[in-house]
Amino acid sequence: MPVKFEVNGKPVSVDVEPRLTLADCLRHHLRLTGTHVGCEHGVCGACTVLVDGDAVRSCLMLAVQAEGAKVVTVEGLSNDDDLTPLQKSFRKHHALQCGFCTPGFITTAHALLTEEPDCDADRVREVLSGNICRCTGYIAIVEAVLDARSAYKKTTP
Amino acid sequence: MKNTFIGASIERREDLRFLRGRGIYVDDLTVPGLLYAVILRSSVAHGRLKSVDTSAALKIPGVHAVITAKDMNFTDYPAGVPIVPMRLQPLPEFKPFEQPVIAYDKVRYVGEPIAVVLASSVAVGEDALEHIAVEIEDLPPVATWRAAQKNESILFEPTGTNRSLMFEARKGDADTAFRDAPYTRRENLRTGRHYGLTMEPRGVMAEWDAAKNKLTVSGAAKVPFFNRRILAKQIGLAESDIEMIENDVGGGYGARGEFYPEDFLIPFAAKHINRPVKWIEDRRENLMAMNHARETEADLEIACNRDGTIIGVRGDVHTDMGAYMRTNGAVGARNAPQFMTGPYRVPHHKVDSHLWMTNKTPVGTYRGPGRFEGCFYMERLLDMVAADLGIDRVEMRRRNLISKAEHPYKLATAQPTNAHDQTDSGDYHATLDLCLKEFGWSEKSKLGGKLVGGKYHGVGVACFIEGGAAGPKESARLEINRDSTITVFMGTSSVGQGVETIYAQIAADALEVPIERIRHVYHGSTNTVSDGYGAYHSRSVVMGGSAVLVATEKFMATLRQAAGKRLGCAESSVTLDVDKVVAGGFSLPLGEFAGLTAESAFLNHKHTYSYGSHATHITVDAKLGHIEILDYLVVQDVGRAINPLTLRGQVIGSLVQGLGGAVLEDLKYDEQAQFLTGTLADYLLPLASDFPNLRCIVTDDHPSPINPLGAKGAGEGGIVAAGGCMANAVANALQSFGVQPRALPLSPTYIWELVQAGQQKAAE
Numbered sequence A: 001m002p003v004k005f006e007v008n009g010k011p012v013s014v015d016v017e018p019r020l021t022l023a024d025c026l027r028h029h030l031r032l033t034g035t036h037v038g039c040e041h042g043v044c045g046a047c048t049v050l051v052d053g054d055a056v057r058s059c060l061m062l063a064v065q066a067e068g069a070k071v072v073t074v075e076g077l078s079n080d081d082d083l084t085p086l087q088k089s090f091r092k093h094h095a096l097q098c099g100f101c102t103p104g105f106i107t108t109a110h111a112l113l114t115e116e117p118d119c120d121a122d123r124v125r126e127v128l129s130g131n132i133c134r135c136t137g138y139i140a141i142v143e144a145v146l147d148a149r150s151a152y153k154k155t156t157p
Numbered sequence B: 001m002k003n004t005f006i007g008a009s010i011e012r013r014e015d016l017r018f019l020r021g022r023g024i025y026v027d028d029l030t031v032p033g034l035l036y037a038v039i040l041r042s043s044v045a046h047g048r049l050k051s052v053d054t055s056a057a058l059k060i061p062g063v064h065a066v067i068t069a070k071d072m073n074f075t076d077y078p079a080g081v082p083i084v085p086m087r088l089q090p091l092p093e094f095k096p097f098e099q100p101v102i103a104y105d106k107v108r109y110v111g112e113p114i115a116v117v118l119a120s121s122v123a124v125g126e127d128a129l130e131h132i133a134v135e136i137e138d139l140p141p142v143a144t145w146r147a148a149q150k151n152e153s154i155l156f157e158p159t160g161t162n163r164s165l166m167f168e169a170r171k172g173d174a175d176t177a178f179r180d181a182p183y184t185r186r187e188n189l190r191t192g193r194h195y196g197l198t199m200e201p202r203g204v205m206a207e208w209d210a211a212k213n214k215l216t217v218s219g220a221a222k223v224p225f226f227n228r229r230i231l232a233k234q235i236g237l238a239e240s241d242i243e244m245i246e247n248d249v250g251g252g253y254g255a256r257g258e259f260y261p262e263d264f265l266i267p268f269a270a271k272h273i274n275r276p277v278k279w280i281e282d283r284r285e286n287l288m289a290m291n292h293a294r295e296t297e298a299d300l301e302i303a304c305n306r307d308g309t310i311i312g313v314r315g316d317v318h319t320d321m322g323a324y325m326r327t328n329g330a331v332g333a334r335n336a337p338q339f340m341t342g343p344y345r346v347p348h349h350k351v352d353s354h355l356w357m358t359n360k361t362p363v364g365t366y367r368g369p370g371r372f373e374g375c376f377y378m379e380r381l382l383d384m385v386a387a388d389l390g391i392d393r394v395e396m397r398r399r400n401l402i403s404k405a406e407h408p409y410k411l412a413t414a415q416p417t418n419a420h421d422q423t424d425s426g427d428y429h430a431t432l433d434l435c436l437k438e439f440g441w442s443e444k445s446k447l448g449g450k451l452v453g454g455k456y457h458g459v460g461v462a463c464f465i466e467g468g469a470a471g472p473k474e475s476a477r478l479e480i481n482r483d484s485t486i487t488v489f490m491g492t493s494s495v496g497q498g499v500e501t502i503y504a505q506i507a508a509d510a511l512e513v514p515i516e517r518i519r520h521v522y523h524g525s526t527n528t529v530s531d532g533y534g535a536y537h538s539r540s541v542v543m544g545g546s547a548v549l550v551a552t553e554k555f556m557a558t559l560r561q562a563a564g565k566r567l568g569c570a571e572s573s574v575t576l577d578v579d580k581v582v583a584g585g586f587s588l589p590l591g592e593f594a595g596l597t598a599e600s601a602f603l604n605h606k607h608t609y610s611y612g613s614h615a616t617h618i619t620v621d622a623k624l625g626h627i628e629i630l631d632y633l634v635v636q637d638v639g640r641a642i643n644p645l646t647l648r649g650q651v652i653g654s655l656v657q658g659l660g661g662a663v664l665e666d667l668k669y670d671e672q673a674q675f676l677t678g679t680l681a682d683y684l685l686p687l688a689s690d691f692p693n694l695r696c697i698v699t700d701d702h703p704s705p706i707n708p709l710g711a712k713g714a715g716e717g718g719i720v721a722a723g724g725c726m727a728n729a730v731a732n733a734l735q736s737f738g739v740q741p742r743a744l745p746l747s748p749t750y751i752w753e754l755v756q757a758g759q760q761k762a763a764e
């Protein structure tokens, strides 16, 4: 089945089986391997991408459902020159170890901070509790997200 | 220039790729002509495998082959099917219990591999599984160690027993000491079944080059050199014909990177079909195929003097080993009895450890193997004894902690492996005192047992030691690059701890160059150093770091020699100045010596012991059984902290894993040994909202005397005491009900039951 959507600002068109998940489409058809798959049943959040701005589990969504959507992956939230403020904050706080869960946390946190740059620690924990990290114990991740809030605040009120 | 990278919170170089989605994990690899392996696993816990009919599956378009035991005819093995040998404690007694790479006569657990489908896609392979007809004659399943003990249904019939071994931990003369003891107490204590779940499931990609007779295996982790040895022997190749490649590894925790059946099956499949083959485990498989750990029941007795000083411990530990003795499967069952005394002075020690084979997923190590269990037993006993004898809990510990002057203190010896061990250094009392002070114990402990706002408050304390630095050896090699930078190659592996950064810090300090001059740190692949041991037993910093030190010495000597000759100066006058080699007024770019290399190894047979204390303040909802942590502090002395930032990550990360085991995690089976926890919705892991109030303080006041860095392994201290500390806090909170938790996890149901039982008893 042909499907057309936008990934990280670029239009893509792929021919996929109807049962192919968006995660597998991104990883194996489009070779965007930054999106990880940790459970394939919607629990771990490693596969989180942004679909029209919302954080979505790409293992629970079919590629064909992305027709016409704007999809952003961790690659799309990165650039070559430097880490983004959110990424810098993760690095500064040592909010990652093995890095496998990290793309999912980055996309989830980005969506949260974009919507709610003033969120408090409880809110951060609540939202991040949909993502599993087995290495860090989360304390540093929450600190990193809180510390990155300023970068998301609108400069003019 | 004198550097101080060691001891500084250097941000990790690994992060630059991980944060941008540029890490390369094994499933990110692809090669032309790749086939995908999907594994058919037993849905029966115990049975005789009568037949496997693959004909219908083979007819499905896109299915290239289906491999079963019939395809294997390796003359080195009685049934033609290779066996996975034990890596640690490879005793002859264990031989009959080792796992074949694929089931051929019996299946012994739900999840055991029966067939491997090679298909053009994972989806096609999964479809094909349903078309494989397997005939299994059911045998009575053995679902618990108590059932195993009856020896009615026997997993390995020729052995006549379900007990693969009994370890004996011994010190002093416990029976005599107990006879004369003024006080004893006997308890039954249990720990749940956990595992070192990694967020990245396991995976292997194998490529066979028939022309070059070369097998390349990607997805290696933890112990690639050892695994290469196993694979070479099984598959009939020379070690030099096999290359093991370590990619980025999404977590290890002791479980990932051991040699599993799939580590043979996938390379075999690639060779068999002469095409590259990749297998990536899905989560359900991972839950039933990766090593389980921890499930024990202990019947222990402690003897003390009236002042609380410990005279001895004795008793039995029973471990539910699952269906096979896997590579490191005996470690936990050996450690639990041997190291249960932790940081405490225990003159007499006699604990037998029974390894029971059951129809469950086989066990292996999981961070703090046996130590988490042992610490739970010991800390529970200490609190109960303190209450019996009317001694303050903290005082009870102070009286029994090994004092500074007693190091090296001999721990119990484990037989039949004759495993001796001793502590190295430290001030255990000072760490406990610091922990209590920073925690605010004197204030918080006043709340113990009080009902405030509908919840009972409780505090708990526990002390631990953490063994690290397993020998015998580790290797490092340095090489000069054309651009005048230096690359470090390591025999150790990365499982996400940040070793690239750590080794760069150590190398830069030793060479007195800016850290950026250490261009790359490579590790974990068999093609860059002559030998390597890997990442386990908290050894990467101590063994790998010390290897970097000795390699830099050799490197400098080699460079001095080469440069001295080239510049016509005395070797001793040659120095390294950032990117130049300087001597007698001359200077050359380091890149002039591109390719110059030096490898060296650090040898060590002793263990390091980092140590510390945990303290926690919790509330318990007696009606719902729910626990909330208000404050949790770990204080750990690590000898020498190389990178405080990553160290804190190790302590807090391992603590949360420990808390998972203390209150949430439990792999469950029913009485037919059917696996009940096949998704992450059933096997509960800690989430960001579960334990928000955790702290740690890491000190390095007492360097280890057994390595040049003075460092001690520190990746497991957070996990070891978590179960004991939490259970002690629950007992403290629910003292008005007379509650004494004797099992983990402290699930809401379990706590509720304890409260009910306490109320009933009070009513009688």
Ligand code: FES
Pocket (backbone or CB within 6 Å): A036, A037, A038, A039, A040, A041, A042, A043, A044, A045, A046, A047, A048, A057, A058, A059, A060
């Ligand atoms: S892989 Fe999608 S939630 Fe786990």
Ligand code: FES
Pocket (backbone or CB within 6 Å): A095, A096, A097, A098, A099, A100, A101, A102, A132, A133, A134, A135, A136, B199, B250, B251, B496
């Ligand atoms: S950093 Fe390893 S799972 Fe999160």
